[in-house]
Amino acid sequence: xxxxxxxxxxxxxxxxxxxxxxxxxxxxxxxxxxxxxxxxxxxxxxxxxxxxxxxxxxxxxxxxxxxxxxxxxxxxxxxxxxxxxxxxxxxxxxxxxxxxxxxxxxxxxxxxxxxxxxxxxxxxx
Amino acid sequence: xxxxxxxxxxxxxxxxxxxxxxxxxxxxxxxxxxxxxxxxxxxxxxxxxxxxxxxxxxxxxxxxxxxxxxxxxxxxxxxxxxxxxxxxxxxxxxxxxxxxxxxxxxxxxxxxxxxxxxxxxxxxxxxxxxxxxxxxxxxxxxxxxxxxxxxxxxxxxxxxxxxxxxxxxxxxxxxxxxxxxxxxxxxxxxxxxxxxxxxxxxxxxxxxxxxxxxxxxxxxxxxxxxxxxxxxxxxxxxxxxxxxxxxxxxxxxxxxxxxxxxxxxxxxxxxxxxxxxxxxxxxxxxxxxxxxxxxxxxxxxxxxxxxxxxxxxxxxxxxxxxxxxxxxxxxxxxxxxxxxxxxxxxxxxxxxxxxxxxxxxxxxxxxxxxxxxxxxxxxxxxxxxxxxxxxxxxxxxxxxxxxxxxxxxxxxxxxxxxxxxxxxxxxxxxxxxxxxxxxxxxxxxxxxxxxxxxxxxxxxxxxxxxxxxxxxxxxxxxxxxxxxxxxxxxxxxxxxxxxxxxxxxxxxxxxxxxxxxxxxxxxxxxxxxxxxxxxxxxxxxxxxxxxxxxxxxxxxxxxxxxxxxxxxxxxxxxxxxxxxxxxxxxxxxxxxxxxxxxxxxxxxxxxxxxxxxxxxxxxxxxxxxxxxxxxxxxxxxxxxxxxxxxxxxxxxxxxxxxxxxxxxxxxxxxxxxxxxxxxxxxxxxxxxxxxxxxxxxxxxxxxxxxxxxxxxxxxxxxxxxxxxxxxxxxxxxxxxxxxxxxxxxxxxxxxxxxxxxxxxxxxxxxxxxxxxxxxxxxxxxxxxxxxxxxxxxxxxxxxxxxxxxxxxxxxxxxxxxxxxxxxxxxxxxxxxxxxxxxxxxxxxxxxxxxxxxxxxxxxxxxxxxxxx
Numbered sequence: 001x002x003x004x005x006x007x008x009x010x011x012x013x014x015x016x017x018x019x020x021x022x023x024x025x026x027x028x029x030x031x032x033x034x035x036x037x038x039x040x041x042x043x044x045x046x047x048x049x050x051x052x053x054x055x056x057x058x059x060x061x062x063x064x065x066x067x068x069x070x071x072x073x074x075x076x077x078x079x080x081x082x083x084x085x086x087x088x089x090x091x092x093x094x095x096x097x098x099x100x101x102x103x104x105x106x107x108x109x110x111x112x113x114x115x116x117x118x119x120x121x122x123x124x125x
Numbered sequence: 126x127x128x129x130x131x132x133x134x135x136x137x138x139x140x141x142x143x144x145x146x147x148x149x150x151x152x153x154x155x156x157x158x159x160x161x162x163x164x165x166x167x168x169x170x171x172x173x174x175x176x177x178x179x180x181x182x183x184x185x186x187x188x189x190x191x192x193x194x195x196x197x198x199x200x201x202x203x204x205x206x207x208x209x210x211x212x213x214x215x216x217x218x219x220x221x222x223x224x225x226x227x228x229x230x231x232x233x234x235x236x237x238x239x240x241x242x243x244x245x246x247x248x249x250x251x252x253x254x255x256x257x258x259x260x261x262x263x264x265x266x267x268x269x270x271x272x273x274x275x276x277x278x279x280x281x282x283x284x285x286x287x288x289x290x291x292x293x294x295x296x297x298x299x300x301x302x303x304x305x306x307x308x309x310x311x312x313x314x315x316x317x318x319x320x321x322x323x324x325x326x327x328x329x330x331x332x333x334x335x336x337x338x339x340x341x342x343x344x345x346x347x348x349x350x351x352x353x354x355x356x357x358x359x360x361x362x363x364x365x366x367x368x369x370x371x372x373x374x375x376x377x378x379x380x381x382x383x384x385x386x387x388x389x390x391x392x393x394x395x396x397x398x399x400x401x402x403x404x405x406x407x408x409x410x411x412x413x414x415x416x417x418x419x420x421x422x423x424x425x426x427x428x429x430x431x432x433x434x435x436x437x438x439x440x441x442x443x444x445x446x447x448x449x450x451x452x453x454x455x456x457x458x459x460x461x462x463x464x465x466x467x468x469x470x471x472x473x474x475x476x477x478x479x480x481x482x483x484x485x486x487x488x489x490x491x492x493x494x495x496x497x498x499x500x501x502x503x504x505x506x507x508x509x510x511x512x513x514x515x516x517x518x519x520x521x522x523x524x525x526x527x528x529x530x531x532x533x534x535x536x537x538x539x540x541x542x543x544x545x546x547x548x549x550x551x552x553x554x555x556x557x558x559x560x561x562x563x564x565x566x567x568x569x570x571x572x573x574x575x576x577x578x579x580x581x582x583x584x585x586x587x588x589x590x591x592x593x594x595x596x597x598x599x600x601x602x603x604x605x606x607x608x609x610x611x612x613x614x615x616x617x618x619x620x621x622x623x624x625x626x627x628x629x630x631x632x633x634x635x636x637x638x639x640x641x642x643x644x645x646x647x648x649x650x651x652x653x654x655x656x657x658x659x660x661x662x663x664x665x666x667x668x669x670x671x672x673x674x675x676x677x678x679x680x681x682x683x684x685x686x687x688x689x690x691x692x693x694x695x696x697x698x699x700x701x702x703x704x705x706x707x708x709x710x711x712x713x714x715x716x717x718x719x720x721x722x723x724x725x726x727x728x729x730x731x732x733x734x735x736x737x738x739x740x741x742x743x744x745x746x747x748x749x750x751x752x753x754x755x756x757x758x759x760x761x762x763x764x765x766x767x768x769x770x771x772x773x774x775x776x777x778x779x780x781x782x783x784x785x786x787x788x789x790x791x792x793x794x795x796x797x798x799x800x801x802x803x804x805x806x807x808x809x810x811x812x813x814x815x816x817x818x819x820x821x822x823x824x825x826x827x828x829x830x831x832x833x834x835x836x837x838x839x840x841x842x843x844x845x846x847x848x849x850x851x852x853x854x855x856x857x858x859x860x861x862x863x864x865x866x867x868x869x870x871x872x873x874x875x876x877x878x879x880x881x882x883x884x885x886x887x888x889x890x891x892x893x894x895x896x897x898x899x900x901x902x903x904x905x906x907x908x909x910x911x912x913x914x915x916x917x918x919x920x921x922x923x924x925x926x927x928x929x930x931x932x933x934x935x936x937x938x939x940x941x942x943x944x945x946x947x948x949x950x951x952x953x954x955x956x957x958x959x960x961x962x963x964x965x966x967x968x969x970x971x972x973x974x975x976x977x978x979x980x981x982x983x984x985x986x987x988x989x990x991x992x993x
Binding site: 013014015019020021022023024026027028029030034037040041051054055056057058059062063064065066067068069072073075077078080082093095096 | 185191192626627657658659660661663664665682685686687688689690693694698700701702749944945948949950951952955957959960
């Protein structure tokens, strides 16, 4: 399989789900950028930009995957900043974030879709 | 008043930022729109830590506003904006682009500018000041083509600037007019102690010398050096340098105020009253541009205090600024320096207690009242550990202990009652004005969080977040920690040793549970004794315990996803996401053939090569997909993993012992190799290192290791606990004159006892200290076998020795494990395009990510490599 062949609706197949060990990530090359694709313990898949926003190194896929409360997260391997797998927001500092992408599993194949738009910062009551 | 007011803040440095923060936090934005004007292109950053900009993380790490915007819609931040005029009649300011902005209230937070003495040549190309990130960038740029640098001014900032030049690799000089360094804070003896430290770092100090001129370079341009003043009419010597940094003091930036007719102080600075109000009731001034009582304060803490006072006044409060504590503690060129209170003993009848140790390079002085009951001030150079307890003693006026010299004499340490004795109002954090009472209160009663709920702080990190203590210069963090632990102990609360939110267990608890229940997986353990799915704290702990217990391959199915960064790829991750590879070179002994192989591998893969402190060779810059190919070459040549990536045994260092050395009394090299091969691969709470010296001269520096073995005429002396990490310690004698077999038996027991009982990431020195009885306890268990554990610990170690295998080789033989060593799962042959290298001293080095983002993408190493 070559890197990032687009299919009509923008979904790019990257690998079979069993190629990602539970609670780890893999890096994939999608639409010309490095995307970290994670598989949680209950076989959900999430995709984030692979670049650690703090250091610029392309490493997030190699971090430890776990949970904070109910939130699945990955700890950057360089300095352990925790990023939520659902939206790429740093759990310790909401002003720091990495892009997040649509991700799904179709017939055992993991596919990465469009980059999600950054939601506006929540209103402070 | 239902009309919203506009508050304009001129200046977005540390103090201007603090003022806006306070305005947001205290609700001033409910009635005021705030416009902040900053002349730099960056949002406020931590100028105090400017030098660390060269360190790990670049300019963003210094930012006080990482997102670049305030999370309050009433605040507008405008960067790269200068203010050129102030019209008090019309209540407007004019901006650099001609725009006119009205205000209801105006705050001047324009700071200060470096003072450049008007010596001839002070404006040559190659002369700099040291205040902003841009200044630092310019200095860095100039240093690329320079060999020497000189700082004019030996005060606080001058030494910071000198540190920057040292870090940039320049031959560094400091010129100070006063007869000593830091003349404002230090007395003569402290100043000369500091000079000795600074000169040891290779910095040349010229004290008591005036600067005559900046001379041009040999071709008449740039800078060639600094001409010092000589005696009489004679010209003095020339300090050769291509970079000159002026750090001869600062001058308040009060031009706007002057031009608009506001009252200014004789020596500069906008005159303000106790509420920081200028002679115009709608205009305020804070920070270094202000002169409360006619005096300027060149530190950040008083500036913060002024900012709080102004916000308070705008809210109708009556806060007043009544002068500030000018105490300072900082690390200059790696040397601790602190000066606080009445450091020069100007108080009537004050006595000085001085302790000075020329060998250790420490100088400590306490200034006490005539009757010796109260502390007035002091100076600490070389060791300022006591500052956190001493400074609040000055402010609070509490009685000194019976023998005040105990506070500064070595080995007595700061009495544990130190923090307990502080009164509630003692100011612990001077940067952010946090008292002991507030810190203890945050732990005892909690702080109201943003959600309106009280949140009780449970540890230092919590306290820092909730009170701000320890978040600016960090010098009080030790005291904060002591206060938190002191309080928890006082209410009989066990200091929480929980690993994390998933396990209310310590590492030792985890180890015991694994032993008792024979758990083999994280899942089994977390289901029975924890919650959630784990994290980067507990997973590596469980991984380490399982590895110590069952000796399987760390990347095996169930444990593969638990491994910490480096273990996960059996290599050491570096800042740009590449890895370094370090094969075992037991005892530092290597054959010429194998040495040649290392050179060939490094050459073929374009790796940076460095000899480490542990007598090994480290190969840097390997991409994740290159690791297996590199290992294959190394394994074929007879190398194996050196476990440089694991919390495990690293090296056993040795000298050449009786084999070669005319002084050696035992064969230390053979012993070191034997021990390293015996304990290789042993996973432990933290990394462990050993050393074996062939005689008492200690060339292997064995006593700085977790276990050190030193030869005697009769056998071996065994020393333990010599690794304290950031706090150096020496290993202490556990047992003496041992034969080979007894030495190994004691070591087996010692290491296994440590692995079973130490806390997470607890090195051997603090572990020994943490045991009830310390070293005596270790001796009771290891030598006297009082617990009857000896045989069991030895059996554990024997099991480890039997089960050892090379993790690299085993990985090469397993396609499933190898599958993870690819750049991209869907493009395994595409090298990660974001990794690129520069060349320095004929080898590769990671390209700065910022530079890489700006420059063209480089798809490979910049050194031609033979193998892809």
